[in-house]
Amino acid sequence: MDSQSLLESLLSELDIALFQSLSPTDDFPMFQLLHEPPSWVTAFAGIDRSNPIALTEVFSYLEAFLPEAQESWADSNNSRANSGVWTEVDRQGKTQQLEALALLVADIPLLVLLNLTRNFDERHHLYQRAREIALANEKLIIQLNHRQRELQNNLEKRLQDEQTLDDIEESVRNNASAVLICKPDGSVEIMNQALIDIYRVKEPEEQNESLLDKWLKEAEAIYPEIHRVVASGSYWEGEFESHSESGAPKWIRLAIGPVLDTSHKLTHYVCIANDISMLKKSSTEIERLADYDFTTHLPNRRHFWKQLTKSLDKGVQKNSVLALIYVDLDHFKRVNDSLGHHAGDFLLSTIGTRLARCIKHGDFIAHLGGDEFAIILELPHSTINIEKIAQRVQSAICKNITIDNATLKMTASIGIAMYPKDGRDATSLMRHADLAMFHAKKMGRGKYQAFMPNMNYEFLQMLQLEIDMQKAVEQEQFNLVYQPQVCCGQDHYLRLEALIRWKHPLKGSISPARFIPIAEENGMILDIGIWVLEQACKQAKRLLNDGFNVIMAVNVSAKQVRQENFKELVNIVLKKTGLPARHLELEITETTVMEEMEVVVELLKDLRKLGISISLDDFGSGFSSLTYLKNLPVDNLKLDRAFIHELPANEESKAITTSVINLAHELKMKVIAEGVENQEQVEFLTDKGCDYMQGFLFYYPMEAEKIQEIFTAIRGVANH
Amino acid sequence: MIAKKVCLLGSFAVGKSSLIRRFVESIFSDKYHTTIGVKIDKKVVRSQDQDVQLMIWDIEGKDEFSTYRQSYLRGAAGYFLVVDGTRPDSVSVAKEWHDMVLQQGLKLPFILLVNKSDLFYDQRLNEDDLVELSSMGWEILLTSAKTGENVDYAFERLTTKLLENNE
Secondary structure (H helix, E strand, O other): OOHHHHHHHHHHHOOEEEEEEOOOOOOOOOEEEOOOOOHHHHOOOOOOOOOOEOHHHHOHHHHHHHHHHHHHHHOOOOOEEEOOOEEEEOOOOOEEEEEEEEEEEOOEEEEEEEEOHHHHHHHHHHHHHHHHHHHHHHHHHHHHHHHHHHHHHHHHHHHHOOOOHHHHHHHHOOOOOEEEEEOOOOOEEEEOHHHHHHHOOOOHHHOOOOHHHHHHHHHHOOOOOHHHHHHOOOOEEEEEEEEOOOOOEEEEEEEEEEEEOOOOOEEEEEEEEEEOHHHHHOOHHHHHHOOEOOOOOOEOHHHHHHHHHHHHHHHHHHOOEEEEEEEEEOOHHHHHHHHOHHHHHHHHHHHHHHHHHHOOOOOEEEEEEOOEEEEEEEEOOOOOOHHHHHHHHHHHHOOOEEEOOEEEOOOEEEEEEEEOOOOOOHHHHHHHHHHHHHHHHHOOOOOEEEOOOHHHHHHHHHHHHHHHHHHHHHOOOEEEEEEEEEEOOOOOOEEEEEEEEEEEOOOEEEOHHHHHHHHHHHOOHHHHHHHHHHHHHHHHHHHHHOOOOEEEEEEEOHHHHHOOOHHHHHHHHHHHHOOOHHHEEEEEEHHHHHHOHHHHHHHHHHHHHHOOEEEEEEEOOOOOOHHHHOOOOOOEEEEOHHHHHOOOOOHHHHHHHHHHHHHHHHOOOEEEEEOOOOHHHHHHHHHOOOOEEEOOOOOOOEOHHHHHHHHHHHHHHHHO | OEEEEEEEEEEOOOOHHHHHHHHHHOOOOOOOOOOOOEEEEEEEEEEOOEEEEEEEEEEOOEOOOOOOOHHHOOOEEEEEEEEEOOOOHHHHHHHHHHHHHHHOOOOOOEEEEEEOOOOHHHOOOOHHHHHHHHHOOOOEEEOOOOOOOOHHHHHHHHHHHHHHHHO
16 A cells, blocks of 8 residues: 555544645635545535535535634644534534644645544533533532522521520521531530531530531631631631541531621621532532532632642742732622622622633632632743732722622732742642731722731731730720810810720730721720720719810721611710710711711711710821711811821921811811921911810820819919 | 524523524424534524525533634624523623623624523522613523524524614
């Protein structure tokens, strides 16, 4: 057999037909078959090797493929184009699966037609099976999620409504999902039979280790941040491999929901678990399918870990640089709570798509679950400006999203860790990216932050401070100091601002700037805030009883304002301490007002109806809009110390201060300047008609006894 | 006779092939048979007093196994986005397809088909979602390849739209 015959036999055996394009740049190019036609080719058309043929007329699919084919014929760099599989019905009614390749060989433009029919059944069977399983999984997951979330909401509501544990236990006794309700320390309140049966756990009294702790440990391997998320009272759900008492592995889908009381204090965790081992392990196809998230269609956490490990291995081999960007959406729970889980899923899906468009070919993005995404970037060199990429991610997220007629603008906190600088293995790199994200969140959300080694230390310090703060409330380590506000004109009130101080038994004085943000984050600000209010009112009442006509100003945090019963709490404190409302002033920051405008305006109106006066604190520090001022039920503006500090040297600060004073007076508000430290500032502010001043030039914050002395002295001078 | 290419796009197992089979051959089978790649069918319809040959491209459902190719939509005159009324996620996939069409710089007539309307008690789509899509100008038809509900009408309607678009 000569080589030409051998080649033709081979092409026939491989179900290949080889054509040369005779006019490769034409819109309808002609093709010449280069060998004897295989029978499957003649089944479509009368093709022979002596007559050129317009293949796009025989196979209309090829018409759409032609531009790609022409591109590869024009490219001498050995590029080839693949048409993908398509199905044609031949003249005998038989379906054939075909694929075309276009390539340039020895400057000859070729089109290779491959008939894949012979082995197609096997491929089809695989896809068929995988998609059937994916379909079944998708439906099961939809049902499971729906059921799990409904049960979660139901139990949270029952606990918030203070139903008895017996009633709640009764309601979940025969539930197919495993239910565990425990206290924040992990001690079990309710455990249903499904939990005992499915996971072979012991009765609560026989448990050596809290089940919640066990789950947290097991989940930590793929969710290193789970402790932080759960400890911070956030909702968490995820899937991980769990082991029953006998050591048998099971995949469980677990949801942990915190239950808060009316003062936003964590009272319980509601945990709902379902055995999803069958979904995870029934076949190798499932293993493959288990790599993708159903909500966003992005690679999931499991896929992410595989990819991160792979990328790191590659990084070691090629000595290259990697960036891990950890993205956590801010306030995602609010969307879920207010618009429902369906809206939440839509939002995640939309953001997932946007993020996927932010990255370039070769980079990797995953939806880690809940409101978390991660991006792995393989960088060609370490000088790439990673911040620019973080900014791009941020701006993709904060574009408007319309859901159920509501337009949302999301932000995210972003943490960045670099390989090899910030970690050489997947776990430490992920932990450091998470820590950096956590710091970004602390900075006020909508921010990004690269990992720095001292963050580990700071985080531990912060955790310790949180624990100490709990004790500080119990052991009365907090105290109040008071800073008088000086009237620039004539006033028959003596004004004071109450300021909190923490005297730590080992660490000495801890600045409020350090512990208040932590208290804000963990919700303790509610307890601390009410304590401050009560102490300040008591002190004001004492001064009042001593004949001093005081107004006591107390700072109120954003979290307090969001409490539904805040007005009632203030009223209770006033009644308890006997302080008439007109002697109390509440200071609320401009930022809080801007964030919760509608709620806050109504609340302030109600508080003023009680007789309490209101100061707008740190005015000018946020996005001050002078136009909204006229609608605010506010008595005083406290000019931010940043402006005062620069007086009178800074022309801009002078102009702003003057304008604010004039505007406030137009609106019948008084102005308080804080942070006054020198005589020049006093002269300028007096000249512009500022009403009150507060600062070290006049008085440092001082203990109650000292205030008593000073006020007595002032009264003595006045009486003379 | 003019010929027009129309594509059916959507997630896997939403019923794209079944809709085509019902339209072209008046046959329906409950058995799911996945499509790999593309299958092209032809049918002549009469619209606006003329015969139009529809080249109907049944394109593999979007999932992790499928690869999108620009050639799929090249030369298309219009398309159907197909979703399964019992699977909320299929709406997101349809939106992704729609975005891909737009990204390719194509502004073509299309209709959203909410298929499997015969599974009345299993419908899971959020009505607000459909209202939102409708308010964005999306034409939506409830179809059933099983009962034939709206199937012929959907193809007739799209043919009218693409002829109007041609004018």
